Amino acid sequence: MGGVNSSASRAGDPPPGATVTVVGIDAAGRQAPGGLAEVLAPAGLVVGAARHLAAVPVPPGCATVVLGPLAPALDRIRAAVATGTPAVVLASGDPGFFGIVRRLRAAGLPLRVLPAVSSVAAAFARAGLPWEGTVVLSAHGRDPRPALNACRALPAVAVLTAPGAGAAELGAGLVGWSRRLVVAEHLGTPEERITWTVPAEAAGRAWAEPHVLLSLAPDAADGGAGVGPMRADNQPAAAPAGGWALPESAYHHRASMITKSEVRALAVARLRPRLGRLVWDVGAGSGSVGVECALLGAAVVAVERDPAAPVRANAARHGVDVRLVVGSAPEALRGLPEPDAAFVGGGGTEVLAAVAARRPARVVVALAALDRVGPSVHLLRAAGYAVEGSQLAAARLADLPGGSIRLAATNPVVLLTGDRR
Known part of the structure; x- marks a missing residue:
């Protein structure tokens, strides 16, 4: 490079x-x-x-x-x-x-x-506040609704405003949300003014252009990370525009060797991917679980023994970076960085034991064979995990001749989730 x-x-x-x-x-x-x-x-x-x-x-x-x-x-x-x-x-x-x-x-x-010095850094400095982790958005020359919704969702947001999308308009949209606002007008000039206010008050007055708006949950306004039950990490959800739990047609796969969308939806939810977390997808196959974790902001390592598996092609198709390790688990797991969560889609109890031995906070296992459920539950519990599980048996709409519709059953899968005690 x-x-x-x-x-x-x-x-x-x-x-x-x-x-x-x-x-x-x-x-x-x-x-x-x-x-x-x-x-x-x-x-x-x-x-x-x-x-x-x-x-x-x-x-x-x-x-x-x-x-x-x-x-x-x-x-x-x-x-x-x-x-x-x-x-x-x-x-x-x-x-x-x-x-x-x-x-x-x-x-x-x-x-x-x-x-x-950027205007956002200057605004936080004038307010005497830290700003690492703050989400910064611009409402200048673009739809202000994403900035407004970020202010509604997160405890610390800075907005570069524009006429018609400034403190008054954003303040009006934040009425009903518990927020402190800092409006920094004419930063660095003799007319500079820093105003602490609340949404209803901000909505009821005119503000000089240009200005920067800081939207802070009450605890963040005191220099903390969040307020009450609000998320403390202040990371925006990396929700992909095309959604997740995508249909199998969204992935290259062979002979239907892919985690079905209904199972994938729950598996991804259980893995809790987000920015700052590392997820293993062990026995990745098509890589669909890992790809969707990456779409939601996580770093992903996919482990797959078949070098011809379309993991890389699927990652490229969806515009994410998934590191592929070609090899058979558990040997292929050696030397990999420690995961925050791991999905085990194949390999039996030997692979599950090797994953559990690395002590990720959460392990999710997909099992098609019922005789593997009991041993897997006992293995996870012995490794210090609290285990819960569900059988997923979806039935999809399918057309019949003459315009009728039937339900076509997919193969049932047991999904186990282990939380480290």
Whole structure:
């Protein structure tokens, strides 16, 4: 993998020395540290909003572009890069944080970024609050409902607002939720104002543009992680847009060797995948259980003895990263990172014993053979797990000739869940 200091070149790379420097400027006109004068001195092109161009010492005779529509500015920057002319782009705050860096990267431009303090970091600093783990969303130029729903669901959310999607509108949507709001107006300017309020009050007044809104559950407003029964980790659910418990047709599989969607739905629920957890899918087959755990934010290791199993193809099909370990368990489990939860879809009690010996907090086992249920329950209990189980026997609608409908039974499966005591 290449880095910013790599000397290797790829086809189509710009000529050496043609990097575009993106400089962050805060609301008070202060520039990012890192030698702004030295960056501007050789510049042949400086691009930025009018207020940013007025805030920096643009060299005499240097060409400038006032940002409005981005496309003309991109054309000028590309031309500068093509001729090896140093170009500087001025932007607000941290330009890699909901800023222009994404658009410039998408245009294929080579970048060096000198960030200033982001407005979100400044808002938390002015409020005297920690902000690690805070979910940050933008309502600028997009549907504000996802930001509003995040404020309703999580104890610490920061929103970059926009006219019509600011503290008044979001406050109105939060009436009925127990939240403290911090509204940071005109950060870094003489007109800066930090206001602590509640949703109903925020909804009833006008706020200066631009401003940042912090939505905090009461305990988070005191620097804690959550309030009462609310989740303390503040991680947003990584619910995939296409859902989960997907039909078998959503996966490549052979001879119906796949965990059926009805079983998969309960298995994934029992595994409790989310961001920050590692799940093993042992005897992965098609990898459908592991893929759906990855879709919900978990890191996943799939163990499968058949090198031709379509685990990688299914992971790629659904846009997730599932690490595949080809080999037979329990031997293939040696050296793997410790799981938070493990799904065992095959291999018998020897494999289950090896998984339980690694002491994940939760083990989920799918069993089609009834004679394996008793030994598996006893094994998990002996390993220190509290065990519960269900038999899942689904019947699916199927068409009959003449327009009639029948129920077609799927093979029953026993699903065991072991919770470590």
